[in-house]
Amino acid sequence: MREVYIVGAGMTPFGKHSDKDYYDLGQEAVYKAIKDAGIDHRQIEAGYVSNVKAGMAPGQKVFKKLGMTGMLIINVENACSSGQTALNLAYYAVATGQYDAVMAVGCESLTRGRQSGEALAPDQDDIEGILGNVMPGIYAMRAVKYMEMYGATEEDLALVAVKSHKHAALNPYAQYRNLVTVEEVLASRKVAEPFTLQQCCPIADGAAAVVVCSKDKMLQLGAKGVRIDASVLVSGKFKNEPSDMTIPEISERAVNKAYKMAGLGPADIGMVECHDAFTIAELLYYEILGFCNKGEGVQYLRSGAAELGPNAKAVFSVRGGLLCMGHPLGATGVAQAVEATWQLRGQAGDRQIPGLKAALCHITGGGVSGMDNAACGCHIFTV
Amino acid sequence: MREVYIVGAGMTPFGKHSDKDYYDLGQEAVYKAIKDAGIDHRQIEAGYVSNVKAGMAPGQKVFKKLGMTGMLIINVENACSSGQTALNLAYYAVATGQYDAVMAVGCESLTRGRQSGEALAPDQDDIEGILGNVMPGIYAMRAVKYMEMYGATEEDLALVAVKSHKHAALNPYAQYRNLVTVEEVLASRKVAEPFTLQQCCPIADGAAAVVVCSKDKMLQLGAKGVRIDASVLVSGKFKNEPSDMTIPEISERAVNKAYKMAGLGPADIGMVECHDAFTIAELLYYEILGFCNKGEGVQYLRSGAAELGPNAKAVFSVRGGLLCMGHPLGATGVAQAVEATWQLRGQAGDRQIPGLKAALCHITGGGVSGMDNAACGCHIFTV
Amino acid sequence: MSEKNAAVGEEVDFFHPDLFVVPENGEAPYLMGYKCENCGKVWFPKLELCPGCWSDLNQIKLSRQGTLYSYSVIHIGQPGIKTPYVVGYIDFPENVRIYGQLEIEPDKVKTGIPVEVISGVVRTDKVGNPKMISYKFKAI
Amino acid sequence: MSEKNAAVGEEVDFFHPDLFVVPENGEAPYLMGYKCENCGKVWFPKLELCPGCWSDLNQIKLSRQGTLYSYSVIHIGQPGIKTPYVVGYIDFPENVRIYGQLEIEPDKVKTGIPVEVISGVVRTDKVGNPKMISYKFKAI
Numbered sequence A, B: 001m002r003e004v005y006i007v008g009a010g011m012t013p014f015g016k017h018s019d020k021d022y023y024d025l026g027q028e029a030v031y032k033a034i035k036d037a038g039i040d041h042r043q044i045e046a047g048y049v050s051n052v053k054a055g056m057a058p059g060q061k062v063f064k065k066l067g068m069t070g071m072l073i074i075n076v077e078n079a080c081s082s083g084q085t086a087l088n089l090a091y092y093a094v095a096t097g098q099y100d101a102v103m104a105v106g107c108e109s110l111t112r113g114r115q116s117g118e119a120l121a122p123d124q125d126d127i128e129g130i131l132g133n134v135m136p137g138i139y140a141m142r143a144v145k146y147m148e149m150y151g152a153t154e155e156d157l158a159l160v161a162v163k164s165h166k167h168a169a170l171n172p173y174a175q176y177r178n179l180v181t182v183e184e185v186l187a188s189r190k191v192a193e194p195f196t197l198q199q200c201c202p203i204a205d206g207a208a209a210v211v212v213c214s215k216d217k218m219l220q221l222g223a224k225g226v227r228i229d230a231s232v233l234v235s236g237k238f239k240n241e242p243s244d245m246t247i248p249e250i251s252e253r254a255v256n257k258a259y260k261m262a263g264l265g266p267a268d269i270g271m272v273e274c275h276d277a278f279t280i281a282e283l284l285y286y287e288i289l290g291f292c293n294k295g296e297g298v299q300y301l302r303s304g305a306a307e308l309g310p311n312a313k314a315v316f317s318v319r320g321g322l323l324c325m326g327h328p329l330g331a332t333g334v335a336q337a338v339e340a341t342w343q344l345r346g347q348a349g350d351r352q353i354p355g356l357k358a359a360l361c362h363i364t365g366g367g368v369s370g371m372d373n374a375a376c377g378c379h380i381f382t383v
Numbered sequence C, D: 001m002s003e004k005n006a007a008v009g010e011e012v013d014f015f016h017p018d019l020f021v022v023p024e025n026g027e028a029p030y031l032m033g034y035k036c037e038n039c040g041k042v043w044f045p046k047l048e049l050c051p052g053c054w055s056d057l058n059q060i061k062l063s064r065q066g067t068l069y070s071y072s073v074i075h076i077g078q079p080g081i082k083t084p085y086v087v088g089y090i091d092f093p094e095n096v097r098i099y100g101q102l103e104i105e106p107d108k109v110k111t112g113i114p115v116e117v118i119s120g121v122v123r124t125d126k127v128g129n130p131k132m133i134s135y136k137f138k139a140i
């Protein structure tokens, strides 16, 4: 396998962009990533494009007005992990020598999807869905169990949101940039107990793109690259037996594969993007991704280890996370890689993590009854 | 690159299966392909699953009840070429040594999609769609031009459907197995002149699956494999200048790449599956895929060269084609590969092409305004 | 008892004969599991073959009682279910975990309590009339 | 002239100012192309930059007349357009091909004839009233 680098990164701000469709957003992200890489757009040999809601041939619609057509374009979907799926294909296409320069693009318009009156009815064989199971409820049940097992409180959960807003306030690409207090978080509208609205990631539109290439190509471009040391994608296991819901097996399996592939461990990682769709998730991922022991997530958070500042160990959700960015399904996985690229290059402005050498991006999701999650991706980047 | 083989093939009959959803159909195809390969289902390391209409994580839903979970699952979409996109990824995953045994699966329920009242409104920036352009109209304009340029008649077009029905009558997996006459074809309801209803492929549900593996794995299984000699996927070029609509550039480009990759040409090929969504298409593809000269498509058809029988050269649409099978978008590309596998193994029953050594499968489609088609795939298989 | 499928929108009760049995003779309702002939594992809901070993499955009657593993009170739920409603995962002695709605007051629900399967309304129409009947769980 | 977008469903006329101009002074309507400052290629419909060379584009007035490349009479069309309707591709001197509805009788249409851009009704509502007005083409 050849070494693989990200040499260009671009994205749109995340938020409600009901005036633009996903392909407009995707086109903007591609344009910025190409300009950032300093590559001629005609040198891109393939595009891997993730989108969940758009229907047919989204990648072709993203690339066409930029004249980046004729090349191999593959449209992928893997629920919340769609973006990392595109990145995984881009990585392997270059690592195995199929291509020297490709792009991974994620794009999504969720507000547009809503306008079209899309049905959100569960599949007919999704018994849990028919009986009223919703995604916040599943994470809420994890939270209830975690609180019972380890004595975490509603205030502890709210602190995750408070921290994410602090980070988001420093990020011009974030949707919610206001600071919030524990009291405000807990006073917001109830969604699924113990979660209030500010503990759940908001609807968002957005797009992100990266140029992925071989070492030779990077040197030829004279671009400042970030190396992809691990690219892992796995699916959830189907089971219906009792298990500990505070230990998301799929994420544990994916991250361990990623650490092994990169030859790195949590001690080497200074930045983590995780699937913090709900506050409890970040606490669980401190533990599952190996940054503290089981049950010590609250302690890790309260110590400041996950936060920009003097006590930082591995800063989680420095973009503001899904909680403040929102989660445009197809876009998120690529947007995480864009942030990692900027941070590892030292280009993250006010929210820069000093001296960063390695970043981990984790994403998981997709409600398929009987599965932890449909798919989980982990990528590790270094400079 | 390593040699890659299809060692197992399975599919559902194509037709209106409104009692089953796409994942039920997909599961049936996977089960059959696994049994056909004689492989233990736990040895499959990755699944590439194509589906257009289903929404989130279709592959996970196909594989979960078979216990084939935890592995890498990537869901792909490329309009009509979705199935060949899954096959292309499966091919490269094995060819580049990432995996030894994977599956490509295509599945689609179009009748279910219709029940959910899905909107068929064009994208807001699809000016042609807003002004009333429909897919049959685009092919109809090709037909009108072809008839003007080469003197082909409506009867010539109808003969394509007559031939496909003759083939379909021999295929238990086909949706329409009746024989038809030129008069009947021309007397059916008008759709977009010169096409009548029997010149347009019908709505269908269905699924197909293949087990794709390395040579070592095939020998270890003792399975009867069919080699994949070429796997090509390209996207359409964006242009808005005058060009000859009877020469679909995307298909010409893809097939020439495939011939080069396989080191074979039309003279070596005894069977062709093409994107015969409308009668004119097959005439154009006789020419574009290199089986006769430009403008000689009707002559090739009337000579019996494309038909099972004593005058066969390269038999087109031996399954009955899209015209008699229907075109469940995600499924078609994989179903073509299933047919090629059966034919090359000599297992195609009444519709067997005698002594077949090499088969070409071509698919193209996806309406993106300004593009010929969104994507086109070509695969060549040999024994 | 109707076998219509409310997921496609008919104005009728829902009762899934492969999952849930309400005996006509008035005996207590129960859920059905599917036990592998080969490896002995029990699955719920219904499957055609064992995902583990691809062997055949036999229908079995599951225990009527289990233990509440975790729960949540849902305030923004699925259309067609009046909020707030309480949901949870119940662990059964046959080593299966089953999701369901709980007929337990929000302030009474807690992890670890024993619960029992019952028949009840799981979806209502816009004016609050029953639209779907299926299994639910109550505290014992 | 309204600039509302009928694609999102308002009950109003449609007129796309980036593509089509109907002068207020009664002069003949025309289409607008976008010409690359660098390579000179002309594009239709509107783009932000030249797909070929990523240079800027300038709006130009396209010729009002072109040649019908091919056509079809549509009997099963898009909802909202009364069938049968005639459509075609028109080749313009600026080397662009443009799709549009034709105001030509089905039995009069043929390839190679000269046509001219006009303004007309391209979609109607359920009772046949105009719902969208845009460019169409008629035989000269």
Ligand SMILES: [Zn+2]
Pocket (backbone or CB within 6 Å): C036, C037, C038, C039, C040, C041, C050, C051, C052, C053, C054, C055
């Ligand atoms: Zn078993």
Ligand SMILES: [Zn+2]
Pocket (backbone or CB within 6 Å): D036, D037, D038, D039, D040, D041, D050, D051, D052, D053, D054, D055
């Ligand atoms: Zn230019």
